[in-house]
Amino acid sequence: MTTDTATxxxxxxxxxxxGVAYRMLGRLADAEDVVQEAWLRWSRAxxxxxxxxxxYLVRITTRLAIDRLRQITSRGETYVxxxxxxxxxxxxxxxxxxxxxxxxLADSVSLAVLVVLESLSPLERAVFVLREAFGYxxxxxxxxxxxxxxxxxxxxxxxxRHVDERRPRYDVDPAQRRDLTERFLAAAAGGDLEGLMAMLxxxxxxxxxxxxxxxxxxxxxxxxxxxxxxxxxxxRKTAPDATLRFLELNGGPAALLLAGGKPDFVLQLDIADGxxxxxxxxxxxxxxxxxxxx
Numbered sequence: 001m002t003t004d005t006a007t008x009x010x011x012x013x014x015x016x017x018x019g020v021a022y023r024m025l026g027r028l029a030d031a032e033d034v035v036q037e038a039w040l041r042w043s044r045a046x047x048x049x050x051x052x053x054x055x056y057l058v059r060i061t062t063r064l065a066i067d068r069l070r071q072i073t074s075r076g077e078t079y080v081x082x083x084x085x086x087x088x089x090x091x092x093x094x095x096x097x098x099x100x101x102x103x104x105l106a107d108s109v110s111l112a113v114l115v116v117l118e119s120l121s122p123l124e125r126a127v128f129v130l131r132e133a134f135g136y137x138x139x140x141x142x143x144x145x146x147x148x149x150x151x152x153x154x155x156x157x158x159x160x161r162h163v164d165e166r167r168p169r170y171d172v173d174p175a176q177r178r179d180l181t182e183r184f185l186a187a188a189a190g191g192d193l194e195g196l197m198a199m200l201x202x203x204x205x206x207x208x209x210x211x212x213x214x215x216x217x218x219x220x221x222x223x224x225x226x227x228x229x230x231x232x233x234x235x236r237k238t239a240p241d242a243t244l245r246f247l248e249l250n251g252g253p254a255a256l257l258l259a260g261g262k263p264d265f266v267l268q269l270d271i272a273d274g275x276x277x278x279x280x281x282x283x284x285x286x287x288x289x290x291x292x293x294x
Contacts, residue, residue: 009053010042016054016134017061019109023129024065024122026085026114028290030072034064058136059144062126069122080212082220084280085114086287087249087266108133109251111280112270115207116166120159127152128159170270170277178246178253181269184276185244185255188235193228200224201275206231211284214265227279239264247292256291263288 017038021031038061050056090109107113108129117125126145130136138156142149171177180199187195206227208216221227239259246255254268266288270278282288 006043006047010039010057013054013057017057020058020061020129020134021065022088023109023114023117023133024062024125025068026118027287028086028088030068031065034061034068037064055140055143058130062130062144066122066126069125080210081216081218082207082209083115083118084207084209084282084287085111085250087111087254087268087282087291089291090248090251107251111250111268112168112170112278113163114250116163119166120162123147124155124159124162127155128163131156132160168270168272168277170272171274174248174253176274177269177271180271180274180276181246181253181255181267184269185267188231189238191232191235193232196231197224197228199276200228201272201277204276204278206279206281208281209284209287211286213285214283216265216281216283231279258293261293263291263293266291 014035017035018031021034022028025031025034038057041060042057045056047053088109117128120128123145127141130141130144131138136144138149138152141156142152145152147155184196184199186192187199202224203222204224204227206217206221208221210216210218212218217230221230238257242257242259242264244255244257246253248254249256249266249268252268254266256266257264263285265281265283268280269276270280
């Protein structure tokens, strides 16, 4: 296999590798570092002995991601305030036309699921991502992790139960989420506390991630009253030149506020029964750098 061919093969599988690494790590920068290291190992490998490049590359990437996870286990102990995954632009429309498959992929990369995955062990997380997001058979996952298939099945069952118990239920209809997000932001910007409260579930939560680098609640806000009043107050402090744009992030509609042409925050809603169950606000500037501004 020539160098050019090796590059072509790697680039063909790069989206899958990045998808695996991002779901496991929750940060694009970490995921891209892992994929880059996978490329270095692929470029140095004896590729004549590789029968299935995709499987080989997924194996390398998964193991590197597990190693990276083990290196950053102290992230939750040192991070200032609540932690959320780095927002990731997604667009499955052309690549994944099937509605059912699209729903599975969107769910596997949603903020709600990625937050829950943070509480899994590195091996459980790897098994969950490979099985639930990419549909790998247990035997192939066992080969990737160099574990017995029975042990992998146990890991998968434990991870699935954990995610099912902790993952909030929400509606995934994109049109409904987009419509409610637009009305939600209009009410907040207009200071319409009553209208905003009507959209919030009584036990709504607001999770703000600033990493201590910008203004955001350092604790999760709970209850419609606290969340509603915070949002109306925050809207009053929005820069006069701020502009709002909608885009698909983590498998669902989200709002990106630009101030001075730069990303200021991302807002995304979890909705169930027509009301907002959770508000995610990412203001850590390190997590907004990769988002499009035009």
